[in-house]
Amino acid sequence: MTRMTVNGQPVHYRMDPRTPLLWALRDASNLTGTKYGCGIGMCGACTVNLDGRAVRSCQISIADAEGAFITTIEALSRSRDHPVQQAWIEKMVPQCGYCQSGVIMAVAALIDGNANPSDDEIDEAVTNICRCGTYPRMREAIRLAARVSRGEERLAAAPPPGIDPGDAAAHVAALTPPDEDADDDPGRIVTD
Amino acid sequence: MSQASRLGITRRRLLIGGGVGAGLAVAWGVWPRHYVHNLVAGEGETVFNAFLKIGEDGNVSVIVPQAEMGQGVWTALPQALADELGADWRTIGVETAPINPLYANDFLVTEGAEGALPSFLGSIGQWATREYAVRNALMITGGSTSIRGFEQRFREAGAAARAVLCKAAAARWDADWQACDTADGFVVLGDQRLRFGELAADAAQYSPPDTLTLRNPEGRPITGQSMPRIDLPSKVDGSARYAGDVRLPEMVFASARQAPSSRHRLTAVNRDAANNVFGVTAIFENPRFAACVATNWWAANRGVEALAPEWESDDEGVVDDASIDAALQVALDGDGGTRFVSEGDLAAAFGTSGAHRATYSVGLAPHAAIEPLTATARVTGDRLEIWAPTQAPGLMRTAVADAIGYSEGQVTIYPMLLGGAFGRKIEHDAAVQVAIIARRMNRPVQLTWSREEETRSDYYRPAARGRLTAKLGAAGAISAWHARIAAPSTGNQLFRRIMPSMFFGGVGDASPGAVEGARPAYAIPNLAVEHMPVDIGVETGIWRSVAHSYTAFFTECFMDEMAAQAGIEPLSFRIAMMGDSSRLARCLTAAATLGGWDGGEQGGGMGLAAHSCFGSHVAMVVRLHIGDGQRPIIENIAAAVDCGRMINPEIVRQQIEGGIVFGMSQALGAAIAYADDEPLVSNFHDLGLPILTDIPQIEIELIDSDEEPGGVGEIAVPPVAPAIGNAIFAATGQRLRSIPFRVGGVA
Numbered sequence: 001m002t003r004m005t006v007n008g009q010p011v012h013y014r015m016d017p018r019t020p021l022l023w024a025l026r027d028a029s030n031l032t033g034t035k036y037g038c039g040i041g042m043c044g045a046c047t048v049n050l051d052g053r054a055v056r057s058c059q060i061s062i063a064d065a066e067g068a069f070i071t072t073i074e075a076l077s078r079s080r081d082h083p084v085q086q087a088w089i090e091k092m093v094p095q096c097g098y099c100q101s102g103v104i105m106a107v108a109a110l111i112d113g114n115a116n117p118s119d120d121e122i123d124e125a126v127t128n129i130c131r132c133g134t135y136p137r138m139r140e141a142i143r144l145a146a147r148v149s150r151g152e153e154r155l156a157a158a159p160p161p162g163i164d165p166g167d168a169a170a171h172v173a174a175l176t177p178p179d180e181d182a183d184d185d186p187g188r189i190v191t192d
Numbered sequence: 193m194s195q196a197s198r199l200g201i202t203r204r205r206l207l208i209g210g211g212v213g214a215g216l217a218v219a220w221g222v223w224p225r226h227y228v229h230n231l232v233a234g235e236g237e238t239v240f241n242a243f244l245k246i247g248e249d250g251n252v253s254v255i256v257p258q259a260e261m262g263q264g265v266w267t268a269l270p271q272a273l274a275d276e277l278g279a280d281w282r283t284i285g286v287e288t289a290p291i292n293p294l295y296a297n298d299f300l301v302t303e304g305a306e307g308a309l310p311s312f313l314g315s316i317g318q319w320a321t322r323e324y325a326v327r328n329a330l331m332i333t334g335g336s337t338s339i340r341g342f343e344q345r346f347r348e349a350g351a352a353a354r355a356v357l358c359k360a361a362a363a364r365w366d367a368d369w370q371a372c373d374t375a376d377g378f379v380v381l382g383d384q385r386l387r388f389g390e391l392a393a394d395a396a397q398y399s400p401p402d403t404l405t406l407r408n409p410e411g412r413p414i415t416g417q418s419m420p421r422i423d424l425p426s427k428v429d430g431s432a433r434y435a436g437d438v439r440l441p442e443m444v445f446a447s448a449r450q451a452p453s454s455r456h457r458l459t460a461v462n463r464d465a466a467n468n469v470f471g472v473t474a475i476f477e478n479p480r481f482a483a484c485v486a487t488n489w490w491a492a493n494r495g496v497e498a499l500a501p502e503w504e505s506d507d508e509g510v511v512d513d514a515s516i517d518a519a520l521q522v523a524l525d526g527d528g529g530t531r532f533v534s535e536g537d538l539a540a541a542f543g544t545s546g547a548h549r550a551t552y553s554v555g556l557a558p559h560a561a562i563e564p565l566t567a568t569a570r571v572t573g574d575r576l577e578i579w580a581p582t583q584a585p586g587l588m589r590t591a592v593a594d595a596i597g598y599s600e601g602q603v604t605i606y607p608m609l610l611g612g613a614f615g616r617k618i619e620h621d622a623a624v625q626v627a628i629i630a631r632r633m634n635r636p637v638q639l640t641w642s643r644e645e646e647t648r649s650d651y652y653r654p655a656a657r658g659r660l661t662a663k664l665g666a667a668g669a670i671s672a673w674h675a676r677i678a679a680p681s682t683g684n685q686l687f688r689r690i691m692p693s694m695f696f697g698g699v700g701d702a703s704p705g706a707v708e709g710a711r712p713a714y715a716i717p718n719l720a721v722e723h724m725p726v727d728i729g730v731e732t733g734i735w736r737s738v739a740h741s742y743t744a745f746f747t748e749c750f751m752d753e754m755a756a757q758a759g760i761e762p763l764s765f766r767i768a769m770m771g772d773s774s775r776l777a778r779c780l781t782a783a784a785t786l787g788g789w790d791g792g793e794q795g796g797g798m799g800l801a802a803h804s805c806f807g808s809h810v811a812m813v814v815r816l817h818i819g820d821g822q823r824p825i826i827e828n829i830a831a832a833v834d835c836g837r838m839i840n841p842e843i844v845r846q847q848i849e850g851g852i853v854f855g856m857s858q859a860l861g862a863a864i865a866y867a868d869d870e871p872l873v874s875n876f877h878d879l880g881l882p883i884l885t886d887i888p889q890i891e892i893e894l895i896d897s898d899e900e901p902g903g904v905g906e907i908a909v910p911p912v913a914p915a916i917g918n919a920i921f922a923a924t925g926q927r928l929r930s931i932p933f934r935v936g937g938v939a
Binding site: 015016019020022023024026027028030031032033034035036037038039040042043045072073074076077080085088089092093094095096097098099100101104122123126127128129130131132133134135136137138139157158159161165169172173174175176178 | 248260423424439471562563609881883
């Protein structure tokens with residue numbers, strides 16, 4: 001059996017049960033935010049949340065993930081507003097960005113379970129490889145995210161995705177306000 | 193053809209607004225042909241020139257030809273354009289550029305990189321090579337050239353658009369367009385203002401004036417500011433699209449194994465075993481690679497493992513550590529070298545005694561980007577589309593077209609975000625393979641190399657060996673310096689792979705690029721730098737900071753040896769010989785202050801190093817101690833950087849931090865061993881790359897400067913290894929002359 005809950009949706013993967021979860025997520029569910037880096041559980045680019053733990057999805061088969069609740073980077077937050085994501089933007093952590101989904105998932109699991117991790121606990125939980133060398137910023141961002149999750153600090157480093165053009169124009173004078181008549185257009189896609 | 197036509201706009205002269213009023217007119221160019229941009233406007237969009245589109249909604253799209261591989265170029269270059277345009281930064285977006293001569297990196301092949309791409313210059317001459325670069329749309333991201341090569345073009349593009357927007361607004365107001373200006377996304381004249389979005393379509397009907405004026409530095413609110421990277425939000429929520437994230441209807445997945453070397457050919461595969469792998473739908477055999485296609489990548493890769501390809505070599509010689517070692521030593525001891533730097537009278541200065549000599553060496557170093565090589569291909573009728581991470585899209589297009597017998601016009605390359613490159617993704621191995629596979633499949637194919645393929649089929653930074661000889665003169669300064677360096681001509685190997693239609697020389701032909709950075713920054717009256725070319729039997733490639741990664745190590749550790757000979761503290765020893773290198777001297781003193789330099793006392797564990805490259809200057813002080821198992825534990829790295837005028841200081845800081853970590857990996861990582869024609873490494877566990885817990889405190893001082901911008905992506909890598917080596921000496925008394933360092937090993 002290869003049934004599980006991925007980002008709140010029930011799924012049944014019709015694949016070889018030995019298939020690593022990583023490839024079911026990427027190639028069957030098209031959840032491509034989770035990355036392949038090494039396939040041996042070293043680099044952590046494939047880290048997802050499985051039943052509340054950060055796991056390397058290249059190291060667990062879909063058979064072994066049977067019945068699990070899995071969250072990928074795409075569903076870490078609805079509005080890109082998880083404290084770790086906001087801290088990552090505030091400290092401008094990413095460079096190439098490829099490994100960052102995995103790092104963020106590892107850090108989010110750490111902080112969700114321990115809102116005041118020591119440096120040693122951080123080192124133990126975050127063993128991902130980042131070849132761009134974003135580590136110094138990572139550590140600062142982890143500490144910031146922990147403070148935010150403890151309620152000691154507030155952050156709104158980046159706006160949510162999918163801002164309505166009218167709202168954007170109301171805040172940025174350089175943008176042309178959308179034609180009012182557009183609201184009456186039956187073909188307009190309403191997102192919420 | 194003028195600089196103007198490089199923008200796809202028509203104008204004749206350019207004025208740079210100077211403090212004294214009289215601007216600098218940029219000379220007419222020499223290009224025999226006129227190029228037109230090939231951008232496509234979306235609904236409501238107006239194309240202004242090759243670098244800029246503005247929508248009626250007010251959104252500004254900046255077209256960036258340089259690959260975004262983490263270095264922040266998708267943010268920094270738009271900053272330059274946005275300032276000249278007078279845009280509101282919040283309206284700026286980025287698009288990748290199509291292949292076009294207008295985007296050629298002519299800086300890289302001419303004034304920017306003398307030595308780095310020597311054969312371009314040495315054999316053909318600047319004019320011809322620049323013409324080649326432009327005519328062939330030589331789009332390359334490399335050599336830390338993006339800002340140096342493109343900032344001016346982006347400023348010009350913004351200024352040209354500003355002028356026509358002003359003309360369109362002035363016509364509506366019945367005013368003098370030259371009285372108008374732009375700010376925050378509006379054309380303004382007194383109390384009147386009009387949005388760019390409202391003017392864009394009109395403005396494109398006007399021609400830019402004969403003379404364009406660039407803004408003075410005080411009129412650039414965005415340049416010099418640490419604007420948040422444009423790619424940040426997409427890189428924290430998983431929405432950033434890399435080539436491996438492309439999903440097309442009916443797409444299938446492929447994995448491949450390549451021949452161990454260019455000397456090997458495929459002889460046998462186990463098709464039955466691969467066919468028994470659940471999900472495998474096709475098997476490919478090619479002299480240079482074997483591949484499987486499946487419904488998901490894991491199945492495809494299991495298929496390749498089941499194929500168990502066998503290879504034969506048409507060469508008797510077998511490459512291993514001993515053969516590489518022997519080749520380097522023979523070259524170093526031989527007389528087949530070329531002296532690229534020769535100043536003063538070396539023989540007279542050395543005399544017959546009193547010289548100090550040491551031999552240094554570096555091993556092969558992996559690129560190890562976390563994103564392995566990948567490419568997606570779709571054949572539709574007689575057209576091929578490729579999605580790929582690439583530092584050279586034009587060369588990739590040529591290679592792909594040649595591989596499957598298409599014309600370049602039939603091939604479209606979509607350059608994607610790069611998940612790290614460090615030089616590796618200037619090559620196009622995976623794109624060529626997937627094109628060959630996709631032409632025979634009637635479905636889109638996504639090829640991804642396994643980490644094992646990526647590691648074994650890397651084109652490593654070459655192994656190199658340097659013999660340095662120097663002599664002290666009066667007052668404890670160096671009077672003579674001779675650097676003789678055995679290394680492959682990696683540039684020649686690289687261009688043979690990526691530009692096979694041009695001949696740049698062989699791996700065994702001497703090349704200044706192989707000894708770039710070996711000329712010390714110090715004032716030494718008698719000086720020689722020689723390259724002893726050598727074929728080590730391994731295909732090597734360009735690697736972050738190229739030859740500087742070893743020449744700085746050789747030079748700056750040997751400088752400490754000479755300081756010890758002179759009995760002078762290493763910082764004072766260097767400063768006394770700085771001569772014309774005042775910017776580097778300032779970096780050294782700043783780093784020494786920042787890092788709390790202790791004079792390099794024995795037992796203190798501090799080392800320093802300084803190096804100038806890519807138009808910039810960096811000095812570092814490292815503090816370390818020796819931990820369990822003789823492992824050097826880095827406690828602190830203080831770096832002072834002068835990279836000239838900065839467009840985005842925070843991005844510069846990111847690059848320095850990243851360069852330091854990259855430099856740590858070559859100094860303290862694992863060696864790449866070779867046996868039986870193959871590297872003995874297969875995955876990250878073999879490479880010893882640093883992780884969070886290994887990272888010291890890093891302090892950086894960016895020195896204010898009005899000088900022209902230098903590169904930043906590579907400059908922090910070279911000083912790391914020598915600073916660590918010098919610190920190990922201070923901690924242990926052992927002078928280690930080989931990287932990766934092994935404390936307690938043989939020097």
